[in-house]
Amino acid sequence: METSKQNWTGKISVATIGATDKEGGTRSSQVTVGGETTLPYLFKEGDIPNAPVIAMEVLDIEPTDWPDALKKPFGDSLKDPVKWAVKCVEEYKAPLISVKLIGTHPDFGNKSAADSGKLIKDILQAVKVPLIILGSGDDEKDNVVLAKASEVSKGERCLIGDATEKNYKTLTASCLADGHNIIGESPIDINIAKQVNILISEMGFPLDRIVINPTIGALGYGMEYAYSIMERARNAALIGDKMLAMPFICLVGQEAWRAKEAKAPSSEHPEWGDEYSRGVLWEIETAVSVLVAGADILVMRHPKAIEEAKKYIDNLMRR
Amino acid sequence: MALSGLEIYKLLPKTNCKKCGFPTCLAFAMQLAAKKVSLDKCPDVTEDAKRALESAAQPPIKLITIGKGDEKLEIGNETVLFRHEEKFYHPTGIGFLLEDTSSEQDLRKALEEIKKLDFERVGQRIKANIIALSCKSKDASKFEAALKVILQGTNLPVALMSDEPPIMEKALEISKDKNPLIYRATSANFKEMAKLSKAFKAPLVASAPTLEELEGLVKNLNAEGVQDIVLDTGEKGIAEKLWDFTQIRRLALKKAFRPFGYPVIAFTKSEEPFQETAEASTYVAKYAGIVVLKNRNPWSTLPILTLRQNIYTDPQKPLQVEAKIYEIGKVSDKSPVLVTTNFSLTYYTVEAEVESSKVPSYIVSCDSEGMSVLTAWAAEKFTAETITKTLKRLGVKDKVSHKEVVIPGYVAVLSGKLEEESGWKVTVGPREASGIPSFLKNLGK
Missing domain, CATH: 3.40.50.11600 (Rossmann fold)
Known part of the structure; x- marks a missing residue:
């Protein structure tokens, strides 16, 4: 019978996070993402060599706006980022840890670059999985904080971000010098996504060490914008646009847990049903929406949401 | 499939009478192909030609209506593979599976629960759309009894699920005013099911485990005179369903492949609510006209309804409120x-x-x-x-x-x-x- 198969010529680049002693690092494992030669989960049309991976999020300060359902699985470890990271790896078997240095932001404690450098060093000591390191989003501060973080983790092949159209030079130079991967961020805009990658690569940065952060919204809170940007970028990449052919990283946890549907107590919205399941599922569902659009790395929070998203990924990857 | 100017020309009277306002029949045919004039400008066109042209002007994916009145469900008539290319038009109908082996009391309770799956989000109402009643008992009288409870308890459209034509006939007799969806015609029962679909003017699901078999089945149903069809490719893994649905949508849109020019229905395989929600949402995003669920918790349904709302929002026209x-x-x-x-x-x-x-x-x-x-x-x-x-x-x-x-x-x-x-x-x-x-x-x- 008739079929309608696309002959894709493009391929998503393959990024490897983490360096073992063989590569001059101290990680016990590596995480590899990307390499797709087809649209999400259409195995009959091409290859999806690497399953999407879920990184667990650790913050450098105790979270203040997390609902109890989200705090509970971590207990006291939330007060100590190193213990928190250890718990993620040992108890929840995270293959990848994402450290967000939000506490360096002038509005959230203004921690120094030296403090952050020490924290990254301590986490690298305490856990042996690869690291993602994210700045606070304050350009000036990120330039000193991330430079320091890059320096202290030299050779560990971390994934560090975010570089933006207006602020990419310092971070690109650091990641280049210290052998890391970099995240290029764009505000739900495919042209800027491409532009950021061009700017980074023009500094001599290899394309296969760039990951795209398309800045997603939570389910119900603008998810569809990033969803369509991701679909457009993936289609463009598969027909040969190398400047969009990078794996996607999606900050699922931080977005999903801002949603009212994830946080509101049952007393406020009895019609929405069980509070615990609702919050967890809002995070799972936000993950589902970006996975269908082609996400490669998900940064998530709740262990139960992560467990279920992992199960769903295993199902998707079963061909 | 859209006809070319020359193909249309062959169907016209070829008299060059100019009554249509164009100098020649060929010129008129070219304008028709470009959809710039309508056929009724030609006073001499034959009925046969009209029919041929009308069917050629059909949308690549047929609009199928299930149920009647305010709660009717319309699916299909989609025009693109990706929402950014234009938009998706007819939001996936979210359905809930009930079984005739449940007690009357349990069925009533289930209907109450489904009634509550009705939320307001950013000024829009998002809710359950259809009830699928399965004849698990394989007993016509049990199925009928359960159906009566459903018909009394809800105005939502109904899908009747039985592979047995005699059981289906009895169920259709008591629900025919509601324009139910018949589930399902297979290679084994398609002749009888086609008869029922025509007799009761009810849309029919064509169900086959492979795309090849589905194509054959739809052609057989068309030959029997059935035009209102919903496609089903049976129970399989999520990635396989994605492939099936993508093939169906692509062939209908890109190749005007008529046997697949209908909306699709999906049933979730997962029992567990977290996984079921994830699975169902994948089908909502990727082309399902209807998704039928087993769980009906508000917390597991709200995310699916929200995802549907997001995916079906017009990318060119963000939802707005009145400036006031x-x-x-x-x-x-x-x-x-x-x-x-x-x-x-x-x-x-x-x-x-x-x-x-x-x-x-x-x-x-x-x-x-x-x-x-x-x-x-x-x-x-x-x-x-x-x-x-x-x-x-x-x-x-x-x-x-x-x-x-x-x-x-x-x-x-x-x-x-x-x-x-x-x-x-x-x-x-x-x-x-x-x-x-x-x-x-x-x-x-």
Whole structure:
């Protein structure tokens, strides 16, 4: 019978996070993402060599706006980022840890670059999985904080971000010098996504060490914008646009847990049903929406949401 | 499939009579192919030619209607593979599976639960759309009894699930006024099911485990005279379903492949609610016209309905609210005035937080062409000038005895200019809507 198969010529680049002693690092494992030669989960049309991976999020300060359902699985470890990271790896078997240095932001404690450098060093000591390191989003501060973080983790092949159209030079130079991967961020805009990658690569940065952060919204809170940007970028990449052919990283946890549907107590919205399941599922569902659009790395929070998203990924990857 | 000018020409009288206003039949045919004129301009066209042209003018994916009245479900008539190419038109019908082996009491309870799966989100109603009743008992009288309970208890459209034509016939007799969906015709029963579909004018699901077999089955149903069809490729893994649905959509749209020019129905395989929601949502995003679920918790259904709303939003036209003064709570002339944009998501997020603050307030939504605060500011749709104009146009000063307005924290930079332009005192509110309750409670203290 008739079929309608696309002959894709493009391929998503393959990024490897983490360096073992063989590569001059101290990680016990590596995480590899990307390499797709087809649209999400259409195995009959091409290859999806690497399953999407879920990184667990650790913050450098105790979270203040997390609902109890989200705090509970971590207990006291939330007060100590190193213990928190250890718990993620040992108890929840995270293959990848994402450290967000939000506490360096002038509005959230203004921690120094030296403090952050020490924290990254301590986490690298305490856990042996690869690291993602994210700045606070304050350009000036990120330039000193991330430079320091890059320096202290030299050779560990971390994934560090975010570089933006207006602020990419310092971070690109650091990641280049210290052998890391970099995240290029764009505000739900495919042209800027491409532009950021061009700017980074023009500094001599290899394309296969760039990951795209398309800045997603939570389910119900603008998810569809990033969803369509991701679909457009993936289609463009598969027909040969190398400047969009990078794996996607999606900050699922931080977005999903801002949603009212994830946080509101049952007393406020009895019609929405069980509070615990609702919050967890809002995070799972936000993950589902970006996975269908082609996400490669998900940064998530709740262990139960992560467990279920992992199960769903295993199902998707079963061909 | 759309016909070319020459193909249409062959169907015309070829008299060049000019009654259509064109010099020749060929010229008229070319205009028809370009859809610039309609066929009724030709007074001499034969009935056969009309029929041929009409079927060629059919949409690549047929619109199928299930049920009647306000609750009827319309699926199909989609035109693109990706929402960014245009938009998706007919939101996936969310269905719930019930079984005739359940007691009457349990069925009634289930219907009550399904009735509650009806939410309001950013000004739109999102809810359950269809009930699928399975004849698990394989007993016609049990199926009939259960169906009667359903028909009494809900106005939602119904899908009748049995592979046995005699059982289906009895069920159709008592539900024929409701335009139910018949599930299902297979290679084993298609002749009888086709007869029922025609006799009761009810749409029919064609179900086969492979695309090849499905093509054959649909052709057989067409040959029997059935035109209202919904496609089903049976139970399989998520990636396989994605492939099937993608093939069906692509072949219908890209190759005008008629056997697949119908919407599809999906049943979830997972029993466990988290996984079922994830699976169902995948099918909502990727082309299902109907998804039938087993679980019916509000917390497991709301995310699917929300995802459907997101995916089916027109990417060119963000949801907007009317630009006007909204009164939240029992407002007085002392109540605070907050301005924001008319992007639905922005407005409703602000509204929800103002409501939860329990501080009666006015929200002035400015026409920002459906953009959020920061985007609208960057695009110069939410500026000191536009806010000033809106305050004037809506006569906000007549509503309150003060002259103080609160603007979103993200556009704090506007405050000086806005004070100058409008003559109102400007207070900078929080950046995120979540900060509104504490902000309002402390306002004026």
